[in-house]
Amino acid sequence: MVKICCIGAGYVGGPTMAVIALKCPKILVTVVDISISRITAWNSDQLPIYEPGLDEVVKQCRGKNLFFSTDVEKHVSEADIIFVSVNTPTKTRGLGAGKAPELTYWESAARMIANVSTSNKIVVEKSTVPVKTAEAVERILTFNSSNISYQILSNPEFLAEGTAIQDLLNPDRVLIGGRETPDGQKAVQALKDVYSHWVPEDRIITTNLWSAELSKLAANAFLAQRISSVNAMSALCEATGANVSQVSNAVGKDTRIGPKFLNASVGFGGSCFQKDILNLVYICECNGLTEVAKYWEQVIKVNDYQKNRFVNRVVSSMFNTVSGKKIAILGFAFKKDTGDTRETPAIDVCRGLLGDKAWLSIYDPQVAEDQIKKDLSMNKFDWDHPVHLQPSNTAAVNQVSIVGDAYEATKDAHGICILTEWDEFKTLDFQKIFDNMKKPAFVFDGRNIVNVKKLREIGFIVYSIGKPLDPWLKDTPAVTRDK
Ligand SMILES: NC(=O)c1ccc[n+]([C@@H]2O[C@H](COP(=O)([O-])OP(=O)(O)OC[C@H]3O[C@@H](n4cnc5c(N)ncnc54)[C@H](O)[C@@H]3O)[C@@H](O)[C@H]2O)c1
Numbered sequence: 001m002v003k004i005c006c007i008g009a010g011y012v013g014g015p016t017m018a019v020i021a022l023k024c025p026k027i028l029v030t031v032v033d034i035s036i037s038r039i040t041a042w043n044s045d046q047l048p049i050y051e052p053g054l055d056e057v058v059k060q061c062r063g064k065n066l067f068f069s070t071d072v073e074k075h076v077s078e079a080d081i082i083f084v085s086v087n088t089p090t091k092t093r094g095l096g097a098g099k100a101p102e103l104t105y106w107e108s109a110a111r112m113i114a115n116v117s118t119s120n121k122i123v124v125e126k127s128t129v130p131v132k133t134a135e136a137v138e139r140i141l142t143f144n145s146s147n148i149s150y151q152i153l154s155n156p157e158f159l160a161e162g163t164a165i166q167d168l169l170n171p172d173r174v175l176i177g178g179r180e181t182p183d184g185q186k187a188v189q190a191l192k193d194v195y196s197h198w199v200p201e202d203r204i205i206t207t208n209l210w211s212a213e214l215s216k217l218a219a220n221a222f223l224a225q226r227i228s229s230v231n232a233m234s235a236l237c238e239a240t241g242a243n244v245s246q247v248s249n250a251v252g253k254d255t256r257i258g259p260k261f262l263n264a265s266v267g268f269g270g271s272c273f274q275k276d277i278l279n280l281v282y283i284c285e286c287n288g289l290t291e292v293a294k295y296w297e298q299v300i301k302v303n304d305y306q307k308n309r310f311v312n313r314v315v316s317s318m319f320n321t322v323s324g325k326k327i328a329i330l331g332f333a334f335k336k337d338t339g340d341t342r343e344t345p346a347i348d349v350c351r352g353l354l355g356d357k358a359w360l361s362i363y364d365p366q367v368a369e370d371q372i373k374k375d376l377s378m379n380k381f382d383w384d385h386p387v388h389l390q391p392s393n394t395a396a397v398n399q400v401s402i403v404g405d406a407y408e409a410t411k412d413a414h415g416i417c418i419l420t421e422w423d424e425f426k427t428l429d430f431q432k433i434f435d436n437m438k439k440p441a442f443v444f445d446g447r448n449i450v451n452v453k454k455l456r457e458i459g460f461i462v463y464s465i466g467k468p469l470d471p472w473l474k475d476t477p478a479v480t481r482d483k
């Protein structure tokens with residue numbers, strides 16, 4: 001029986017291995033992690049991450065051919081194929097701080113593999129890593145053990161949170177990069193054999209190692225670039241009276257462009273886009289490609305601009321101050337159908353409003369109170385380290401209350417900011433909400449999900465990203481705020 005071990009039981013390691021176990025009943029899959037609380041949760045009825053369809057898959061396989069364990073060394077030493085899916089956060093200190101990825105967790109995983117291995121291994125990079133990481137891993141492994149052959153493969157993951165199970169069951173492509181030697185190609189084939197259980201042959205792409213590593217960074221950069229492009233257009237739409245949804249629709253009808261990923265928003269979030277683009281920018285800089293680095297960096301700058309612009313709209317519309325005003329925040333996760341808050345635009349918007357002394361009442365159907373408080377008190381990039389290494393002092397978030405539903409959040413509020421596109425926000429009783437708010441009552445829709453016409457009829461002053469402005473907002477400036 002082939003044995004697979006995955007190091008890192010996070011948003012990628014957990015769902016990916018669950019689907020491999022589901023589709024390959026004859027493969028024994030064990031997911032290991034240094035975080036005891038995460039592994040305990042994976043073994044309980046309350047999984048550590050919220051992902052539609054994940055519970056069912058885990059329940060079907062757990063205890064049969066899918067196991068979760070903290071006994072990292074034992075399972076690594078027994079495995080034939082080892083996936084490494086550990087954190088690769090942006091460095092906060094030292095060389096490349098603020099851009100380069102921190103490869104400490106990767107390096108310690110590689111050293112541990114070398115220490116405990118007694119048989120040949122295929123080591124698969126699942127984490128998103130800089131180009132040429134496989135070479136470094138290869139060196140760590142070969143210099144630290146003898147008589148064992150290691151083949152390193154790059155098999156980046158393209159799942160998106162909220163649709164992870166669907167993405168894994170029916171991927172656009174599976175990408176496998178390996179050495180172009182006979183042994184390298186044998187390893188590529190061994191991993192191909194795993195995915196071939198359910199992924200059609202023509203969707204499994206094989207490349208050299210460096211192409212696979214770079215393709216992951218390139219894919220995220222292209223995706224994020226589309227969002228920054230449409231968000232840049234949204235600012236121009238507001239200035240000219242054009243409607244960004246109509247522009248996106250017209251542009252996306254061109255089959256060369258396509259309709260997906262053209263939704264204007266308060267800004268993109270999530271653990272990957274910013275981190276991976278910064279990683280790409282750093283690699284370009286290291287290779288002397290300054291203009292290329294600047295080109296990609298602009299995607300992040302426009303995203304920051306969009307978040308600032310949103311805060312500016314809120315404050316300037318409400319008589320240039322939100323000091324002492326209650327603002328309801330609907331949605332804190334970085335997108336719907338996930339409880340993940342890593343790099344969510346809600347953090348920047350809330351901080352901006354708190355900076356202007358607003359009182360925030362926050363509701364999100366999937367994010368726990370502790371998490372929100374932690375996010376609002378953590379430093380940039382601290383969030384991407386293993387949970388047990390994150391700062392635990394979350395006491396210092398004043399002027400914020402976390403509530404159990406949207407009606408409570410909006411009661412007696414002066415304004416509402418919609419920051420996540422949860423389906424339940426589309427069907428709220430806005431008449432009831434209006435009746436219970438201070439007047440004039442404002443809605444700032446950062447996801448373009450409300451029916452603007454209907455809300456204006458009720459009496460709300462409505463701001464929707466990239467849409468023709470409410471007469472109230474026409475004279476308020478859309479410039480960015482100083483940080
Ligand atoms: N989240 C996504 O949607 C997504 C999608 C594609 C790729 N990625 C990439 O996959 C990687 C993992 O992302 P994630 O979202 O799953 O992160 P995560 O923080 O959810 O999970 C990483 C896990 O690795 C564990 N870990 C760290 N060092 C370890 C070690 N030495 N031994 C054992 N366990 C260790 C941590 O405790 C943590 O549970 C990152 O490189 C990320 O960029 C993420």
Ligand SMILES: O=c1ccn([C@@H]2O[C@H](COP(=O)(O)OP(=O)(O)O[C@H]3O[C@H](CO)[C@@H](O)[C@H](O)[C@H]3O)[C@@H](O)[C@H]2O)c(=O)[nH]1
Binds near residue numbers: 161271272
């Ligand atoms: O038209 C759009 C599409 C997305 N977003 C925002 O962009 C962010 C990222 O969304 P999405 O890409 O759907 O989720 P992620 O889970 O971050 O997935 C991205 O990052 C993963 C980690 O690398 C990759 O594996 C995925 O392919 C890639 O889509 C979220 O804040 C979305 O709200 C928009 O603002 N407008």
